[in-house]
Amino acid sequence: MSGPEGSIVQFDNVGLRYGTDREVLSDISFTLFPGSFYFLTGASGAGKTSLLRLLYLAQRPSRGMIRMFGSDVITLPRKGLPAFRRRIGTVFQDFRLVPHLSAFDNVALPLRVSRVPEGEIRKPVADMLDWVGLGNRADARPATLSGGEQQRVAIARAVIARPEILVADEPTGNVDHDMGLKLLRLFEALNRLGTTVVVATHDVHLLKKVPESLIMRLDKGRLSDPTGALRYPPRRPGRVEGVLG
Amino acid sequence: MALAQVIRRNQPRFGGERSGLLQQARLGGPMPWVIAIMVTLTVMAAAAGLALSNLARNASAEISGGVTVQIVEAAPLERNRQAEVALALLSNRDDVAQVRRVPDSELEGLIEPWLGEAAGTGDEAIPIPALIDARLRGAVTEGRLEALRAQLTASVPSAKVDAQAGWLAPVFQAIASLQWLAIGLVLLLAATSAAAVWLAARSALGSNRETIEIVHLLGGTDRQIAQIFQRSIAVDAVVGGIVGLLLGLIALGLLGRQFAALGSGMVAGGGLDIVDWAAIGAIPLAGVVIAMLTARVTVLAALRRML
Numbered sequence: 001m002s003g004p005e006g007s008i009v010q011f012d013n014v015g016l017r018y019g020t021d022r023e024v025l026s027d028i029s030f031t032l033f034p035g036s037f038y039f040l041t042g043a044s045g046a047g048k049t050s051l052l053r054l055l056y057l058a059q060r061p062s063r064g065m066i067r068m069f070g071s072d073v074i075t076l077p078r079k080g081l082p083a084f085r086r087r088i089g090t091v092f093q094d095f096r097l098v099p100h101l102s103a104f105d106n107v108a109l110p111l112r113v114s115r116v117p118e119g120e121i122r123k124p125v126a127d128m129l130d131w132v133g134l135g136n137r138a139d140a141r142p143a144t145l146s147g148g149e150q151q152r153v154a155i156a157r158a159v160i161a162r163p164e165i166l167v168a169d170e171p172t173g174n175v176d177h178d179m180g181l182k183l184l185r186l187f188e189a190l191n192r193l194g195t196t197v198v199v200a201t202h203d204v205h206l207l208k209k210v211p212e213s214l215i216m217r218l219d220k221g222r223l224s225d226p227t228g229a230l231r232y233p234p235r236r237p238g239r240v241e242g243v244l245g
Numbered sequence: 246m247a248l249a250q251v252i253r254r255n256q257p258r259f260g261g262e263r264s265g266l267l268q269q270a271r272l273g274g275p276m277p278w279v280i281a282i283m284v285t286l287t288v289m290a291a292a293a294g295l296a297l298s299n300l301a302r303n304a305s306a307e308i309s310g311g312v313t314v315q316i317v318e319a320a321p322l323e324r325n326r327q328a329e330v331a332l333a334l335l336s337n338r339d340d341v342a343q344v345r346r347v348p349d350s351e352l353e354g355l356i357e358p359w360l361g362e363a364a365g366t367g368d369e370a371i372p373i374p375a376l377i378d379a380r381l382r383g384a385v386t387e388g389r390l391e392a393l394r395a396q397l398t399a400s401v402p403s404a405k406v407d408a409q410a411g412w413l414a415p416v417f418q419a420i421a422s423l424q425w426l427a428i429g430l431v432l433l434l435a436a437t438s439a440a441a442v443w444l445a446a447r448s449a450l451g452s453n454r455e456t457i458e459i460v461h462l463l464g465g466t467d468r469q470i471a472q473i474f475q476r477s478i479a480v481d482a483v484v485g486g487i488v489g490l491l492l493g494l495i496a497l498g499l500l501g502r503q504f505a506a507l508g509s510g511m512v513a514g515g516g517l518d519i520v521d522w523a524a525i526g527a528i529p530l531a532g533v534v535i536a537m538l539t540a541r542v543t544v545l546a547a548l549r550r551m552l
Contacts, residue, residue, distance in 0.1 A: 058462055060552065078552070079467070086464030098456050113465045157463075 284489025
């Protein structure tokens with residue numbers, strides 16, 4: 001089964017349950033298109049992180065169909081997953097930095113995983129750390145960084161290899177307002193370069209900052225579609241103001 | 246700085262020559278010492294096995310074709326007469342390569358430690374059989390032995406003919422058992438080393454689980470993660486192997502000096518040749534290979550249980 005023409009991600013009637021508990025996600029169907037910017041909103045416990053875990057291939061759904069980059073990832077053999085994961089940049093809610101690696105080495109990790117030669121790693125990683133304002137903390141271990149600094153390292157790591165999809169779980173939750181805006185500009189810039197961006201947030205003020213974004217709202221594990229994000233092709237520019245009322 | 250300059254426009258190249266991924270991850274701890282002890286014990290067991298093999302081969306070659314003729318006759322004159330007849334008969338046979346009568350002085354020397362200096366001389370001397378040491382061409386079969394017995398006993402009624410290999414058969418059996426014991430010890434030590442690496446790898450997997458999950462989510466493959474552990478255990482195994490080999494060689498040197506001091510001809514046949522030393526030198530290499538393979542299999546098996 002092929003997805004809508006030009007789509008990069010397609011979820012069709014996806015459900016997710018952990019063990020024998022009730023479903024945390026039910027009947028999730030949507031399509032993401034290349035170069036679009038999506039916000040995923042919803043109250044705490046609505047299932048945002050679970051949905052993102054499906055998006056960055058940390059989890060297989062209990063039912064339904066997921067296509068990414070034109071392939072069915074449900075039936076994809078396990079050994080085929082790494083190649084797909086390398087095309088996805090992820091900012092985890094809890095950062096998930098490797099504790100015994102420096103900020104530099106954490107940011108370099110996706111490039112090393114992709115076997116980029118060492119000589120081609122130093123400059124882009126140093127530039128990226130400069131850009132997120134941590135050029136002088138390159139040798140610092142995560143434990144010595146503040147929450148906001150760790151978050152910026154996590155974001156730098158997610159975007160360093162220029163992923164086709166960027167998935168960010170509450171990426172501005174631990175940074176001040178100015179840094180939050182700066183990071184959002186980074187996501188927008190990435191988006192303009194062609195990266196599909198999905199940002200999960202419960203900060204309604206953030207949604208206003210990206211006028212062209214589309215919004216998917218999760219409520220008790222089910223999606224609603226306040227801006228037409230679930231329709232295709234997506235309507236651009238978005239309807240953020242209207243949604244927020 | 247413009248973002249376009251910051252972000253790499255091109256897809257990263259795969260298959261680069263070096264991955265610095267998690268280079269700090271080490272199995273560490275006592276692993277090099279465990280491997281060192283295992284290699285030391287393996288070197289000693291292997292050396293013992295090889296020495297026994299050489300000893301058996303040399304001794305076997307030495308007595309191959311050997312036949313002992315005893316003239317068991319109490320009267321000295323008759324004993325001498327029969328011994329001379331037997332010697333002449335054996336000398337005339339085409340299939341006898343060498344023959345000699347063991348001098349009485351040599352026989353007295355052999356029994357002296359048990360019976361004293363005067364046991365074989367004087368009026369009250371204990372009668373000692375005359376001994377003839379013959380070497381046949383080719384192996385001594387039961388058929389050839391019977392034919393020789395038949396010829397000798399026709400003219401030398403007191404002659405008793407035995408193959409020398411027959412006397413030493415229990416010794417060779419014991420040596421063969423010891424060889425199997427050495428082989429068994431080497432295999433057990435290899436299995437124990439593998440088990441130690443297996444435990445260490447599982448423990449390291451457990452303590453690095455979070456990191457492994459992150460690497461997986463960033464697109465790391467099982468093989469990449471397994472290589473990290475392989476590299477780590479390889480470093481430990483090389484260090485442990487070198488230390489273990491040195492300790493083993495020191496132990497062998499000390500044991501060699503002790504055995505050399507025995508001055509026994511049979512023990513001298515148990516020396517190690519260049520091929521044996523090369524085999525012993527290869528033990529640490531085998532240890533490194535076993536350790537790396539064990540780590541790889543263990544890690545890959547554990548990773549297969551993760552998404």
